[in-house]
Amino acid sequence: MVEYIKVLVVDDSAFMRKIISEMLNDHPRIRVIGTARNGKDALTKREELRPDVITLDVEMPIMNGLETLKMIMDNDPCSVVMVSSTTKVGAENTLLAIEYGAVDFVTKPSGAISLDIEKVKDSLIDKIIQASKANVKRINVVKPLExxxxxxxxxxxxxxxxxxxxxxxxxxxxxxxxxxxxxxxxxxxxxxxxxxxxxxxxxxxxxxxxxxxxxxxxxxxxxxxxxxxxxxxxxxxxxxxxxxxxxxxxxxxxxxxxxxxxxxxxxxxxxxxxxxxxxxxxxxxxxxxxxxxxxxxxxxxxxxxxxxxxxxxxxxxxxxxxxxxxxxxxxxxxxxxxxxxxxxxxxxx
CATH class of the missing domain: 3.40.50.180 (Methylesterase CheB, C-terminal domain)
Structure with a gap:
């Protein structure tokens, strides 16, 4: 029996939620078990569904990706892959997300989405699989060497x-x-x-x-x-x-x-x-x-x-x-x- 990697997709765009879900569900080892439209919705769905990995949009209304990520990592760590824009602000926020505990990130398709989506698909699937195995526990402070x-x-x-x-x-x-x-x-x-x-x-x-x-x-x-x-x-x-x-x-x-x-x-x-x-x-x-x-x-x-x-x-x-x-x-x-x-x-x- 196949043990699926359960994924929660979080994005304020209904179109992006649909696209990301379809990409991930194409893979035989991955199942999207739910979607959320903002950070507040994501925290509720995370408690209900207990996903193995969350894909998290950086820029969202009500509660953005960084705020959501901090709450996840502070209270009950889970593997998170950020979905970022390629703008300067997007890059800076993505790096903050990695500092806060996100495992990795992918950039959103830009321009002709039908042409870009396949490039993003392979990268996203690889990162979801790796994230499902990642160590996301807090790194404890260790004593200096003897x-x-x-x-x-x-x-x-x-x-x-x-x-x-x-x-x-x-x-x-x-x-x-x-x-x-x-x-x-x-x-x-x-x-x-x-x-x-x-x-x-x-x-x-x-x-x-x-x-x-x-x-x-x-x-x-x-x-x-x-x-x-x-x-x-x-x-x-x-x-x-x-x-x-x-x-x-x-x-x-x-x-x-x-x-x-x-x-x-x-x-x-x-x-x-x-x-x-x-x-x-x-x-x-x-x-x-x-x-x-x-x-x-x-x-x-x-x-x-x-x-x-x-x-x-x-x-x-x-x-x-x-x-x-x-x-x-x-x-x-x-x-x-x-x-x-x-x-x-x-x-x-």
Whole structure:
């Protein structure tokens, strides 16, 4: 007997409720068990129907998506996938929703809806399936690591260091946890690949920059990497690093197709660093579905003698996919709770 993923569809547009419901009901493992037209209606239906996943519109009358999401996550957490517009305000609100606990988001079709809807359909179904397996419980504050571990990880090399972070589903929250704890005078650049479409990575960089002591920016082609700056790959582009004279420079490109379905790709970023053996890389893989980063980590470990690998533990991951795949290589040096990742990075300096 098939066990269906039960979904509640919340949108103020009757047309969008119908379209989303039809898309999801086309899948043999998904059943839409109800719809709601605003946040207040959604909270009532959620109590009555107990869905596994909720699709939640961001902009609604009476009670909007952000207010609804906060009430859900504060009182009785449930997997939520946001349905967002592609406007600047829509992107900013979507990122707030991820901070509040939404598992992921999709953007609403725009323009000729009959042409756009199939693109959205596959993405939405994938995210509903992943959301049904996601860890949406509150991440408890964990104690600092024992001091006795310091001797194990004390780093005495004088090489140029770079931190490279790869993440996907649940990544914005994890990045907030890591970047906001890094001191302003951090003695290395930070390169970040977060799986996210064009239009959202700039808002993510701006949001993290407003919360962090270091400078966080969406990377631009030709940026000379600086210590104490985090560079986020723009949606739709790979991020690599190359050496130009005595500088290390960001290369943003579309010279390669999506890797494992992703552009930007963590593998591409890691592989570019593997071609720079004089760099000591701290490679970090955090929450996300799939296995992006695993091949790149293998390259880093095989081609350089100075790569230290950290992955996020299952306990704190929204989706324990990318870290799990990396662990299976047996090349990971540490697996720790997201709240301890910054501490482990700092101990390498």
């Amino acid at each position: 001091r006795k571990e310091e001797s194990k990880v004390k780093n005495k090399t004088k090489l140029k260091k770079m931190v490279a972070i790869g993440t996907s589903t649940g990544g914005p929250r994890a990045l907030k946890d890591v970047l906001t704890k890094i001191p302003a005078k951090f003695n290395a650049p930070i390169l970040i690949v977060q799986h996210m479409p064009a239009g959202f990575t700039k808002s993510l960089a701006n949001r993290l920059n407003s919360l962090s002591n270091i400078h966080v920016t969406e990377a631009k082609d030709g940026d000379i990497v600086r210590n104490g700056v985090a560079y986020i790959a723009p949606g739709g582009y790979h991020l690599a690093v190359k050496k130009v004279a005595s500088d290390y420079v960001v290369h943003i490109h579309q010279e390669e197709e999506a890797r494992r379905g992703h552009r930007p790709s963590v593998d591409v970023m890691f592989e570019s660093l593997a071609s720079l053996p004089e760099i000591e890389t701290i490679a970090v893989i955090m929450t996300g579905m799939g296995a992006d980063g695993t091949e790149g980590l293998i390259h880093l470990k095989q081609k350089t003698s100075h790569c230290y690998a950290i992955v996020e533990s299952e306990e704190s991951c929204t989706v324990y996919g990318m870290p799990k795949a990396a662990m299976q290589t047996r090349l990971v040096d540490e697996r720790v709770h997201v709240q301890q990742i910054t501490e482990r990075i700092l101990k390498r300096f």
